[in-house]
Amino acid sequence: MSRQTSLQLPRGRPRSFDEDEAVARAMDVFWSRGYHATALPDLLRATKLSRGSLYAAFGDKHSLFLRALDRYIADALARMDVEFESRQEPVDGLRTCLAGYVDRTSGANGRRGCLLVATAMELAGQDADVGRRVASFFKAMEARIADALSRAKAAGRLADGVEPASAARILVCFVEGLRVVGKTAPARATSQAAVDALLDRFIR
Numbered sequence: 001m002s003r004q005t006s007l008q009l010p011r012g013r014p015r016s017f018d019e020d021e022a023v024a025r026a027m028d029v030f031w032s033r034g035y036h037a038t039a040l041p042d043l044l045r046a047t048k049l050s051r052g053s054l055y056a057a058f059g060d061k062h063s064l065f066l067r068a069l070d071r072y073i074a075d076a077l078a079r080m081d082v083e084f085e086s087r088q089e090p091v092d093g094l095r096t097c098l099a100g101y102v103d104r105t106s107g108a109n110g111r112r113g114c115l116l117v118a119t120a121m122e123l124a125g126q127d128a129d130v131g132r133r134v135a136s137f138f139k140a141m142e143a144r145i146a147d148a149l150s151r152a153k154a155a156g157r158l159a160d161g162v163e164p165a166s167a168a169r170i171l172v173c174f175v176e177g178l179r180v181v182g183k184t185a186p187a188r189a190t191s192q193a194a195v196d197a198l199l200d201r202f203i204r
Contacts, residue, residue, distance in 0.1 A: 019057060020071075022047040027068035031115040034122055035065055066129055072115045073137045080144050090151040091203055097145075098199070101175045102191045110182030110191075117179045138176075142168045152203070159204045167202050174198055 025046040030038050040051070040061060047054060058064040083097040084090070103109060116137060123130040149164035158164070178191060 017047075017049065017053070017057075022049060022054075022057070023064070023067050023071050026064050027071055027115070030065055030068050031072075031112070031118075034118060036122065038065075062129075066133070069115070069119060069130065069133055073133060076116070076137070077140055077144075080141065084144050084148045086151075090148040090155070091157050094145070094148050094152070094203075095199070098171075098175065098195045101178055102188060102195055105178045105182030105186070105191050106188035107185055110179075111185045113183050114176070114179040117176055138172055142172045145171050149202075157203055159202055162202050171198070171202075 025048075026043055029042050029046045033042065038061070040054075043049075043061065043064065044051060044054060049057070054064070058067060079100070080097060083100070084093040104114070116134060119130060120134045124134045125131070146164045146168035149158065149162075149167050152158050153162070153164055158167075174194075178194065182191070
């Protein structure tokens with residue numbers, strides 16, 4: 001008697017779209033419109049997904065927004081890790097990091113603003129999931145800057161009386177404030193002058 005061979009059939013239909021790309025497209029919509037002003041049809045158009053596919057992959061609008069915010073944060077921290085790479089002179093890394101913020105706060109880039117700052121202002125006080133992510137990002141950013149400043153201090157590059165921890169907190173507040181001012185599309189020279197003036201107080 002022949003034995004029947006049991007075939008393992010696939011469960012459900014495989015997803016025929018790139019989730020990372022869909023999250024990136026959704027992120028752009030949330031970034032441009034804000035969380036509350038983004039409607040489901042906006043997300044469906046941007047991701048090119050059906051309602052069923054979007055909900056099956058990401059859950060509801062809030063869950064998709066958290067995925068988009070996580071991507072934005074991961075990209076920002078990865079960029080800082082490159083800028084503050086330990087084999088690089090810490091002061092050079094700090095200048096590179098701040099130069100990036102100058103680029104992102106000038107002209108059309110500045111007018112677009114920062115998804116994280118916009119999210120903090122719109123949701124952080126009323127959405128615990130968002131609030132934790134925003135606070136965690138600022139803490140991680142501050143830690144990276146403090147580490148660079150500590151290495152600069154060890155190399156004798158910090159001005160007298162400058163402590164890395166407090167200076168890092170000031171710099172985080174400064175660059176995020178720069179993102180807000182950037183909504184008025186200042187000239188690049190204006191943002192750069194503000195950065196130079198602050199660094200002159202910290203670096204020798």
